[in-house]
Amino acid sequence: MHTRFLHVTLLAASLAALSGCGQHDKTTTTGDATPAPADGMADSATTAAADLAAGAPDPHDPCGLITQAEAEAFLGGPLAGPPYLSGNPIGDRAEVPDADGSVCWYSTADNRNFTVTAEWEQGGTISAGVAAHADKAEAATKGLLKLKDGTELTGDWDEARLNGCCDFSALQGDSLVEIDFGGSMASTEQAAELADKALARLPAPLSVDGRAGVAAAQKRLDARYASDDPCALWSAEDITRLLGAPSGPPERSGNECTWSFRNKQGRNAMFVATVNPLNGYRMFRAQNATFAGFAKGINAMGAAEGVQLRASQGVEGPWEAAVNGPIQFNSVRKDASIALRQSGMSEDDIRALLGHAYDRIEAGAAR
Amino acid sequence: MKPIAKLTCCLALWLPMLAASACETGQTSRVLDGKARCVAAAKPTPPAPAVRIPLLRGLATTTAVSGPKGDEEQVATIVSADAERIALSVDFRSPGKVGIVSRTRQMRRADLASSNRLNHVFQTGDADSFPGSTMSRLSSASLAALKRDGQIPLVVGTVADRGKAGQDLLGLVPAGRKYFRGVLTRVPNAPATLTVRVNGKPAALPIVRGKGRFSVGADSIELELDVLDDAANPMVLRMRQDRAQGQTVRIDYPSPKPQASVLETALATSCRAELNGIYFDFGQATLLPASKPALDAAAQLMRAKPGWTLRIEGHTDSIGNAAANQFLSQQRADAVRSALITQYTLPAARMTASGFGSTHPVASNATLEGRAANRRVELARTCP
Numbered sequence: 001m002h003t004r005f006l007h008v009t010l011l012a013a014s015l016a017a018l019s020g021c022g023q024h025d026k027t028t029t030t031g032d033a034t035p036a037p038a039d040g041m042a043d044s045a046t047t048a049a050a051d052l053a054a055g056a057p058d059p060h061d062p063c064g065l066i067t068q069a070e071a072e073a074f075l076g077g078p079l080a081g082p083p084y085l086s087g088n089p090i091g092d093r094a095e096v097p098d099a100d101g102s103v104c105w106y107s108t109a110d111n112r113n114f115t116v117t118a119e120w121e122q123g124g125t126i127s128a129g130v131a132a133h134a135d136k137a138e139a140a141t142k143g144l145l146k147l148k149d150g151t152e153l154t155g156d157w158d159e160a161r162l163n164g165c166c167d168f169s170a171l172q173g174d175s176l177v178e179i180d181f182g183g184s185m186a187s188t189e190q191a192a193e194l195a196d197k198a199l200a201r202l203p204a205p206l207s208v209d210g211r212a213g214v215a216a217a218q219k220r221l222d223a224r225y226a227s228d229d230p231c232a233l234w235s236a237e238d239i240t241r242l243l244g245a246p247s248g249p250p251e252r253s254g255n256e257c258t259w260s261f262r263n264k265q266g267r268n269a270m271f272v273a274t275v276n277p278l279n280g281y282r283m284f285r286a287q288n289a290t291f292a293g294f295a296k297g298i299n300a301m302g303a304a305e306g307v308q309l310r311a312s313q314g315v316e317g318p319w320e321a322a323v324n325g326p327i328q329f330n331s332v333r334k335d336a337s338i339a340l341r342q343s344g345m346s347e348d349d350i351r352a353l354l355g356h357a358y359d360r361i362e363a364g365a366a367r
Numbered sequence: 368m369k370p371i372a373k374l375t376c377c378l379a380l381w382l383p384m385l386a387a388s389a390c391e392t393g394q395t396s397r398v399l400d401g402k403a404r405c406v407a408a409a410k411p412t413p414p415a416p417a418v419r420i421p422l423l424r425g426l427a428t429t430t431a432v433s434g435p436k437g438d439e440e441q442v443a444t445i446v447s448a449d450a451e452r453i454a455l456s457v458d459f460r461s462p463g464k465v466g467i468v469s470r471t472r473q474m475r476r477a478d479l480a481s482s483n484r485l486n487h488v489f490q491t492g493d494a495d496s497f498p499g500s501t502m503s504r505l506s507s508a509s510l511a512a513l514k515r516d517g518q519i520p521l522v523v524g525t526v527a528d529r530g531k532a533g534q535d536l537l538g539l540v541p542a543g544r545k546y547f548r549g550v551l552t553r554v555p556n557a558p559a560t561l562t563v564r565v566n567g568k569p570a571a572l573p574i575v576r577g578k579g580r581f582s583v584g585a586d587s588i589e590l591e592l593d594v595l596d597d598a599a600n601p602m603v604l605r606m607r608q609d610r611a612q613g614q615t616v617r618i619d620y621p622s623p624k625p626q627a628s629v630l631e632t633a634l635a636t637s638c639r640a641e642l643n644g645i646y647f648d649f650g651q652a653t654l655l656p657a658s659k660p661a662l663d664a665a666a667q668l669m670r671a672k673p674g675w676t677l678r679i680e681g682h683t684d685s686i687g688n689a690a691a692n693q694f695l696s697q698q699r700a701d702a703v704r705s706a707l708i709t710q711y712t713l714p715a716a717r718m719t720a721s722g723f724g725s726t727h728p729v730a731s732n733a734t735l736e737g738r739a740a741n742r743r744v745e746l747a748r749t750c751p
Contacts, residue, residue: 124543128491128541129542153498154499155499158484158522158524159500171546174583
């Protein structure tokens, strides 16, 4: 049932996601999976029942590689429901329940999450495809598993790499396991340990059916913000009140919205907001990693001229976390993320604008 | 054979041996003119000193593969070595392009000591470091266990169809590396040495031969490895994967005596010296970066001996068309001369270049190692 072409496009999807294409596709249906218990993972009896209802169990279900206890330890809290299949760790189909998906999604009630993907065969070819893209896109790091203290990660895997900020992939023999931990607070070392556990279970996965968790996950998703239009977060009146009179209607491109306005000092100003109402923790981390990589390159080139790019961490405001860099302002709150590229805006303007947007997202979710 | 004839035959064999017990100390029995006689024993030959290939910066290893258009070579050079790790740089030909592309692989000393995972291919997009594995060499612990126990579990990172039609044994693998698992078993009665040209001279390097079938999923490969019997550097000197085979034919490393000094001595005494460590692209006259230490040495010599004029000679093996070989050898001699003039600003008038093709072999052209010896650059001094 899984789409085997997933990983070949992983890096391309990741690059697209870094530029902000993380839209929520509400049209995806949940398939014919049997509804799972409202909370907690299915026990073996209900899993078996779900297997019967959903058809023969899939021996290559990625949800059978991690136990509930391991998942909860990794996320630091109880799961909101059983693990479920989804389309992708990032991008349009991320987090969206999909009985035909190839990614197993684990999420807590506060939407901290991680995903597990596995290829039982042809993992070497898939890994090489991702690495070949990374060879061009990440020439500086090339997936090196070097930790901050200079040591290198090792495990039971035969080779491993870190793709982008937070996709840890481990190859053993010709089987590949990927742990995308960008939506969690976990470290690369923890992801590596989890990958080792998943690799060990490849020959005999646990009896967990990822399809069984789809309906419950959809129910949880339905309670969250529904619009995929980033411009719907602000009306012209909102912009006038918060920043100044708009110069025209907003322009939408995917999950980006551009507003131009005349600020309260009478100067022309504008902002481009990239909005991810879902999977925001993951996107926030990816955006920050993109900036860090960019800054590293610029700083290396500009060292002689004294050019240095730096970001301000821990900026106070109506968000859980934010990073103010010279390229854009990244922020996240309750798994929604908003990144701003702007001109002529003060930090107070940004606080007002994003506070309003996050309130709208949460109000929409509470409907 | 009749019983009496059998007895005679056996006595003829045994009598001299029985006679040996009658010889005095310092004598031994020999059959001379059909009779056993006591003769002075030859002095026992002291065992040859163990050949060590030091794992140090500058160690350059040339692997050759016999191909339809001639022997292809690949040069791997240790570009750094410290207490924590070593870094290996390998020159690959750019597919479909002139010139080479270099890839680096770092190996941790900890893995060189104890890993049982042997990586044997470079793949596009590889990271510089594969912690937990070695590259083109066993770990010291694996070699010791192979010698002690006769077999070792081993994980081998390679591609299933390496060296088969359409696959270049020495090339950069585009994709498809898998990790095959199996047991490497020591081959009894295998040759004890493999001849490799070490710093320009043939050396019989001690080896341990292991063989085994390795598999992953439905794929399996047969692997045979000749490993240098040196716990400090158990490098794979010959590798056969199914029908494809690569062999180390040349090893150059910085010896305690600088290469310029070695050249000077040889040129002063015999007016001729091989310039070890000059590497070219396959079938081309393009000098590879690994040639730099040898060029440095030649330039240093020329500066130290301003009165000397040298002829740079190019030589090839005998594979292929004689005229083409002569042309190639001339181009290669020209390339070395040109590098010394342009990169080291040495006077052009002090050097000439000549190509001799395959007309001056120094070894048999019937073997990989012999052909490798014949592909060379020599310096000849104009002696009075």
